[in-house]
Amino acid sequence: MKRTRVVMTLSNPFKVDPRVYKEALTLVNGGYEVTILAWDREGTHPLREIVDGIKVERIRVRAKYGSIIGFVVALPLFYIVALIRLLKMDFDVIHTHDFDTAPLGALIKLLRGKTWIFDIHDIYFTRISLLKERSSMGILQRILMKIELLHAKFADIVIVVTRSLGGKYGGFKEFYIKLGVPPDKIRVVWNTPRASMFLNYPKLNLKKPSKFTIGYIGSIRTVSNFIPLFELAKKRGYKLLFVGSGKSKKAVERIAREGFPEVDVEFTGGVPYELIPNYYRLCDVLYSYFPPTENVNRTITVKVFESAFVGVPVIVNAESLMEDFVRLNN
Numbered sequence: 001m002k003r004t005r006v007v008m009t010l011s012n013p014f015k016v017d018p019r020v021y022k023e024a025l026t027l028v029n030g031g032y033e034v035t036i037l038a039w040d041r042e043g044t045h046p047l048r049e050i051v052d053g054i055k056v057e058r059i060r061v062r063a064k065y066g067s068i069i070g071f072v073v074a075l076p077l078f079y080i081v082a083l084i085r086l087l088k089m090d091f092d093v094i095h096t097h098d099f100d101t102a103p104l105g106a107l108i109k110l111l112r113g114k115t116w117i118f119d120i121h122d123i124y125f126t127r128i129s130l131l132k133e134r135s136s137m138g139i140l141q142r143i144l145m146k147i148e149l150l151h152a153k154f155a156d157i158v159i160v161v162t163r164s165l166g167g168k169y170g171g172f173k174e175f176y177i178k179l180g181v182p183p184d185k186i187r188v189v190w191n192t193p194r195a196s197m198f199l200n201y202p203k204l205n206l207k208k209p210s211k212f213t214i215g216y217i218g219s220i221r222t223v224s225n226f227i228p229l230f231e232l233a234k235k236r237g238y239k240l241l242f243v244g245s246g247k248s249k250k251a252v253e254r255i256a257r258e259g260f261p262e263v264d265v266e267f268t269g270g271v272p273y274e275l276i277p278n279y280y281r282l283c284d285v286l287y288s289y290f291p292p293t294e295n296v297n298r299t300i301t302v303k304v305f306e307s308a309f310v311g312v313p314v315i316v317n318a319e320s321l322m323e324d325f326v327r328l329n330n
Contacts, residue, residue, distance in 0.1 A: 005033045005091040009082060009101040011075075013045045014038040014056055018273055018302065019121060019191050020097055021054070028053040037085060039078050041065060059085070065247070068131075075100065083107060093117060099124035099144075102151040109154070118155035120172060121191075124148050126295035133224045133291040145179075152181045162300055163188045167324030171298050191302045197274065198309050204278040211239040211264060214315075215283030217276060218303050220246035223255065225290050230260040238264075243279045245270040280306065286314040288322065300325050 006027055010020055014036050024034045033055075040058040042065075049056050059081050063074035082101075086094070086108055095117040096105035105116040125144040129136045152158050158181060162171030170178075177183050214229065220242065233240050240263060242252070249267065256265045271279065280286070286307045290296045297320040304322055307314040308329060316322035 003031055003033045004093065006035070006093045006095055007086065007089060007091040008034065008036045008095045008097060009086075009104050010036055010038045010097050011078070011100045012038065013040040013042065013058055014051075015045060016051065016273065017097075021051070022194060023095075023119070023189065024054045025052055035089070035091070037082055039082075041074065057085070079103060087111070095119060098122060099148045099151065102148070102155075106151055106154055109156070115157075116155050117157045117159060118152055119159040119189075120152070120176075121161060123172065123175065123295040123298070126293045129293040130222065130291065130295070133222050135291075135293050149176075149179055149181065152176060155185070158186045159189050160186060161189065161191050162298060162321055165321065165324045165328055167321075167328055169297065169319070169321045169324050171300075171321050175294070175298055190305070191300070192305045193302060193309055195309070198277050198306070201274055201277045204275060206278055206282060208282050209239050209241075211237065212284050213239045213241055213282060214285045214287050215241040215243065215279065215312075216287045217243040217279055217283075217306075218246075218288075218301070219244055220249040220252055222291055223248050223251050226252055226255070229287055229289075230256065230263055230265075233263045233265070234260055240265040241279070241282060242267045243271055243276070244268075276306075277310065280310045280312055283312050286312050288314050288316050290317060292317055292320070296320060 008020065008024060010017065014020060024036060027034050035055040035057060038056060038058050040060045041063040043060045043062055045058055047058050059078060061074050061078045061081060064070040082104055086104060093115045094105050094108045096102045097119045098121050102118055105118055108114050109116040125141040125148065128141050158176065160172035160176065163173035164170045173186050173188055176186060214233065229240065232238065253267055256263060286303060288301050288303050296317055300322050304314050304316060304325060314326065316326055
């Protein structure tokens with residue numbers, strides 16, 4: 001029997017993107033043939049490789065991470081190269097990850113009549129709010145929201161990461177239904193960790209700090225949300241542990257060095273995903289608070305799920321779906 005062939009499109013180099021990896025691996029284990037067409041902006045990754053049965057093909061169009069102008073200039077070039085590749089490839093389903101590759105799905109559905117799955121990891125227009133580190137809705141954001149909704153309504157299936165838990169707050173599913181996306185088109189795929197990874201992982205010889213330790217694990221993309229954390233650590237004498245890199249890492253390091261020199265704080269830098277469970281074991285509490293935006297209020301970060309899995313309490317945003325999750329799960 002011929003296997004169904006799925007092509008995924010991705011605006012990062014897949015090194016490895018945990019959510020995309022989990023979805024692709026699930027499909028491979030279910031008998032599907034999966035190819036990921038990924039954007040290698042750095043031009044440093046193999047053009048082709050196979051990762052646990054997942055075929056990965058990379059498109060090298062240079063663009064600097066963290067530069068909006070560079071991204072906007074390079075994105076059309078990536079679209080052109082990717083579209084040419086997609087028009088030549090033999091597949092049955094196109095699965096686009098996030099709004100920045102969604103136009104490729106729309107074009108392939110129009111030009112080749114392929115089934116299109118639009119996978120929404122984040123509410124895209126809120127990324128501008130994230131840059132401002134506060135909730136906002138300007139003209140550009142309204143335009144992006146309308147375009148994203150047009151894509152969601154045109155797609156055959158829309159995958160989102162959250163729905164209501166029956167508490168006070170709604171998730172992504174409720175957000176898109178409210179804006180006119182048909183409910184029967186939406187599927188929820190939670191961004192939960194793979195149990196096997198947290199049960200069997202390479203052990204590091206790390207010693208748990210003697211001080212009460214609050215950890216932040218993940219990409220450091222904002223600054224303002226960490227100020228209350230530094231103030232708390234200063235007042236109570238807690239240790240802070242930052243595990244991860246990101247565009248705002250240097251700014252947060254500078255705040256720690258110049259504004260809170262008395263705080264015991266450690267920055268590990270980037271850590272391979274398979275080693276992350278080691279660092280949860282060092283934390284008494286995990287910090288997963290972010291500048292409140294529509295996206296943040298309706299999501300549950302994978303770190304919240306991971307914290308629950310390993311039994312580490314977590315600090316989250318009030319008046320959000322994460323609050324519902326924490327309260328409903330004690």
